[in-house]
Amino acid sequence: MISSMATGRVHGVQRVLAKLDSSLKAGNYYEAHQMYRTLYFRYLAQKKYTDLLDLLFDGAIVLLQHNQQASGADLAILLVAVLSKSGAVVSDEYVLEKLPKLFSLIKPDVPEREVFLMNALQWSCSGSQEHRTGHPELHKNIAQIFWKERNFAMARHHFLYSTDGFGCASLLVEIHKMRGYAAEVDLFIAQAVLQYLCLQNMSTAQAAFHCYTSQHPNIKRGPPYILPLLNFIWFLLKAVERAAVDLTVNTIWSSFSLLRDGVEVPPSTLGCSRMGIM
CATH class of the missing domain: 1.25.40.10 (Tetratricopeptide repeat domain)
Incomplete structure (x- = not known):
């Protein structure tokens, strides 16, 4: 019974991934955004944090590069939320590369940009008594x-x-x-x-x-x-x-x-x- 349920979940995720791929190829970015959010909740429930972080980062990049600012920023904010929920260790991968990259792609007039930055800085100082206002390298890149x-x-x-x-x-x-x-x-x-x-x-x-x-x-x-x-x-x-x-x-x-x-x-x-x- 447990094995069949797990198999069903895997097939379910694969179907959503296939639909996501089709939506992106067709340029249907609204539908693609909904698929990303569906996968977000499924991966989060299964605590597949690594896969989820990769999915959200890649998705945010794709949407932002296609000028889907609100949708891309939404995925970027979800990514930071996963970093916090998963207890991810503050690393150069995110502080020096991924978070600044996402911030640079979100246009200055997008309201979600400030939310993303605030959350990213808050995560970057987690577990540190020295950098209470955010990691200095993240501040530098921003x-x-x-x-x-x-x-x-x-x-x-x-x-x-x-x-x-x-x-x-x-x-x-x-x-x-x-x-x-x-x-x-x-x-x-x-x-x-x-x-x-x-x-x-x-x-x-x-x-x-x-x-x-x-x-x-x-x-x-x-x-x-x-x-x-x-x-x-x-x-x-x-x-x-x-x-x-x-x-x-x-x-x-x-x-x-x-x-x-x-x-x-x-x-x-x-x-x-x-x-x-x-």
């Missing part, structure tokens, strides 16, 4: 996608939660050259460095500072720098590196506030309003 889309505010946001200080600095140089005031050249990197420090990300703060000050054509090599704020940031990084100061949000921002009060702040409010960050 930042690069936003950058290509010219969504500078979101690209900057995700770079701040990554460990790619060089990428963040390169982005900031581009933003400042395109949209910033000349007098804001130091403020762009100062704000980013202070935010990295607030996130307890010392090494990335250092990388971003050194990359920005060496790449930006309007900054003469230092230290010392001509601009006082850059010297302050350089000394702050040295002090934090040597554990000479307590690395807390209050300490960092109070230090910055004291210096900021002594300099003239341009009308774009620390270079943020024109970037769409504030």
Whole structure:
């Protein structure tokens, strides 16, 4: 009896797979989407997580590439749900490849895109006390996608939660050259460095500072720098590196506030309003 039931389930899945294949070949993507969802529930009930993940990823790619945005995004969201339900270990396969690939194929104006990203980041930090806001490599890949889309505010946001200080600095140089005031050249990197420090990300703060000050054509090599704020940031990084100061949000921002009060702040409010960050 048990054997016959199992055989029946296998045949049932095979029939749905055959119908799915026919729907895809005929270009009937609505029906194909329904077949994918049917298989999703069957595989999930049987706990065939590996087969299900492969099915959903391939299906989402096919639908998105054929401009079936809502259906493809739906399968992408289901894929992340399976990763969570199955207790899948966070791996490079998904963090570096599959999740960024799906995100890049979902168009920016699709509402489900934000849901997919939020769920993907939440899964990527599962079981980790260190990456509570999402895996830094996933943030990095998402930042690069936003950058290509010219969504500078979101690209900057995700770079701040990554460990790619060089990428963040390169982005900031581009933003400042395109949209910033000349007098804001130091403020762009100062704000980013202070935010990295607030996130307890010392090494990335250092990388971003050194990359920005060496790449930006309007900054003469230092230290010392001509601009006082850059010297302050350089000394702050040295002090934090040597554990000479307590690395807390209050300490960092109070230090910055004291210096900021002594300099003239341009009308774009620390270079943020024109970037769409504030």
